[in-house]
Amino acid sequence: MNQDKPISFTSRKAKDKTAYILVWIFSFLAMVPLFFILWDVVSKGYKNFNLRLFTEVTPSSVDALMARVNGDPIPGGILNGITGSLLIVGLAILLSIPLGLFIGIYLSDHKGKKFASTISYLTDLLQGMPSIVIGIIAYAWVVKPLGGYSALAGSVALAIMMLPMIVRSTEETMNMLPVAYKEAGLSLGSSYTNVVFKILLPSGFGGIFTGILLAISRVMGETAPLMLTALGASVVNWKVMEPTSAIPLLIWDFYNDPNLVDLIWSTSLLLLIVIFLLNWIAKIVARKWKV
């Protein structure tokens, strides 16, 4: 602060005050969209948010149009999307969790070594990969060779997205555990395998589980990769090799079909509730089982 003339104290005070107010205003403005989005989704979505949404499949465009003309509520729900999301995300969880845990444990055990740093860097690279590119990958690996769109292809895409997040949270949690845990276990003659499964993983449960929940909530709303892989279906499908719908895919369908537009907000409302619920549980778990 090399000023020749001293700046008056009042002007410095005034600048300080202005900056403080600006930080408040801009921070507040950054929060505004959330409330607008929530208001939009809740106020437009609650009307069709009923039992039917959960028990019936998506109506055909023609049925929806007929109901519209007659002034009836839209005849159907999104059961096919709910079951599809469960199937696709569930399978992605099965594919990504064991692998993610193992990689995370390996990385925290070999911190600073060359191979581990390479793997760590590649994990970051995977995490930064646009979801649409991951969709292309799953298309090239699963859809093309197996000759058709399938829930499995969607799960592979989502699993690739979840993997780096689970690796990171496992690694970070393991790094936070006191080294004494591991050393005490080993010095008592316990095998490394036992130390990992009986001491490290249980003690790090909170952090790891939080990471998994956040990863699930992140892929729950993914649409782009599923468009290239799971495609969508208008019936409930539990077969992994068949095209399958998902909640976000249905939002996309409704967006493109003016007759089904009445379902768009209630579906979005359900999706937001699921995602926020997962985030909320993750927060509670993180607080309760703090490492």
Add this chain to the structure above:
Amino acid sequence: MKDKIFRFFLFVAALFVLVLSAAIVYALVSRSSEAFQEYGIWGFVSNAEWDPRSATEEYGALSFILGTLYTAFFALLLCVPFSLAVAMFNGVYFKGKKIAGVMRSVVDLLAGIPSIVYGLWGFYTVRPLVIDLGVNAQGFGVFLSSIVLAIMIIPYASSLSSEFLSMVPNNLKEGAYSLGATRLEVVQHISLPTAASGIVASFILALGRALGETMAVTMLIGNTNRIPTGLRDTGNTMASVIANQFGEADGLKLSALIAIGLLLFVITAIINLIAKLVMKKLSHA
């Protein structure tokens, strides 16, 4: 013995990341080779023509590359004041206070909203406002997508920045305060310069997010296959053209779309690498 097997399993799992990455690059390269062989890499990248009609079939990526850069950089520009404000709110002005926790939760919620819901909100709520502003008749275009994109990347830019700001050592700040500096002067001369490379890295990472963002942009940019002439114009980004045209594509067109995916992958990888280098510089300083 059991331990050896288990350790071997862990190693194989780690090795899997390497295999996965290699397989990803291989899949993208091999599936896009048809387009690159047809036009050459430079020919494909520098051609703005995208014409899927079978008689005059021709594919180039330039319109989408420029469309992506326009929207992402404009979104980054828009998000800077808000992200910085939130970062300073959480990391400096109200560091450790309850209200910073509230702000953080709000930002987390913003980050949790799926892209497609942002797209819906942009279509039904922001688009009419953009039309009222007189930007263009339909509202769709670079301007609308950038506004929504900016809101979407605020959480990424601000949460990492605020972490770096809050890591600025207290004794530095207290030193300045004891010399009679105001809070703004401490922020200006101590906090921001000390955390500078971390903040820059967070904004680079946010840019990476904006470059690859798909659904919201696809719903808002207007999807025209030409170079946007300005913020008011419609266009297409690399991600949005893939999302829009992948379904009905085959042959050369499919290969060209995957080639765009490969380019997008390379661009985001470079962006992430730069962010990483900037952060590394920070840890050495």
